[in-house]
Amino acid sequence: MSGEQDPKQISGTYAANLVEDRMAVGLGTGSTARFAILRLGERVKEGLNIIAIPTSEASAKLATELGIKLVGFNDVTHLDITIDGADEIDPDFNMLKGGGGALLREKIVASLTKRQICIVDPNKAVEKLGKFPLPVEVVKFGWEVVARRIEEIGGKYKVRQRDGENYVTDNGNFILDCDFYPIENPPELEKAIKMLPGVVEVGLFINMAHTLIMGHPSGECTVRERA
Numbered sequence: 001m002s003g004e005q006d007p008k009q010i011s012g013t014y015a016a017n018l019v020e021d022r023m024a025v026g027l028g029t030g031s032t033a034r035f036a037i038l039r040l041g042e043r044v045k046e047g048l049n050i051i052a053i054p055t056s057e058a059s060a061k062l063a064t065e066l067g068i069k070l071v072g073f074n075d076v077t078h079l080d081i082t083i084d085g086a087d088e089i090d091p092d093f094n095m096l097k098g099g100g101g102a103l104l105r106e107k108i109v110a111s112l113t114k115r116q117i118c119i120v121d122p123n124k125a126v127e128k129l130g131k132f133p134l135p136v137e138v139v140k141f142g143w144e145v146v147a148r149r150i151e152e153i154g155g156k157y158k159v160r161q162r163d164g165e166n167y168v169t170d171n172g173n174f175i176l177d178c179d180f181y182p183i184e185n186p187p188e189l190e191k192a193i194k195m196l197p198g199v200v201e202v203g204l205f206i207n208m209a210h211t212l213i214m215g216h217p218s219g220e221c222t223v224r225e226r227a
């Protein structure tokens with residue numbers, strides 16, 4: 001028996017335990033965020049009083065099943081904490097996100113958040129972003145035009161597939177998974193891609209993470225605050 005624990009569960013649970021009574025909480029998407037939502041559900045059953053905004057239909061469904069009270073953007077002006085995963089995070093806390101396809105809602109929610117907590121396992125920490133393909137959410141109309149522009153600015157793309165069809169996001173759009181590795185200047189690339197007509201969002205999250213919580217198989221967590 002190795003006795004190793006799941007680092008995703010360790011980081012997700014740790015982050016969920018930071019949530020306090022009466023907070024407005026952003027609920028991330030993905031296998032790491034799922035552990036945070038599960039722990040929040042337990043805490044709500046024990047009496048924790050929170051309201052939450054989910055970043056995907058999947059997280060909304062899970063939260064509802066667990067009895068976490070969901071609200072809309074008319075009900076809150078900001079979120080105290082959002083707990084969300086990342087596909088990669090660099091030493092400056094720039095994140096690459098959207099492997100789960102929820103980048104647009106995740107970025108809107110992050111933009112309202114006072115303390116964005118990034119929960120990861122050790123594989124997600126990288127020196128330079130971009131080995132994980134960069135998700136770019138594009139409207140269906142004219143996506144081919146965006147794809148050509150992506151190539152013109154130095155990227156390669158694949159249209160994300162699911163079950164042999166183009167993957168469709170919760171917002172009804174396609175995703176181009178783009179290879180720009182190594183991304184030397186994440187803020188510049190984010191701006192360049194967002195300028196392309198037809199792009200809805202790009203999975204580069206700059207200056208958005210405040211706290212990094214990394215779970216380890218030993219069961220320990222490393223917690224770092226952005227400088």
Ligand code: 5RP
Binds near residue numbers: 087102
């Ligand atoms: C979803 C995301 C996720 O945070 C990211 O893909 C990490 O997922 P996981 O926790 O399953 O590794 O950005 O759009």
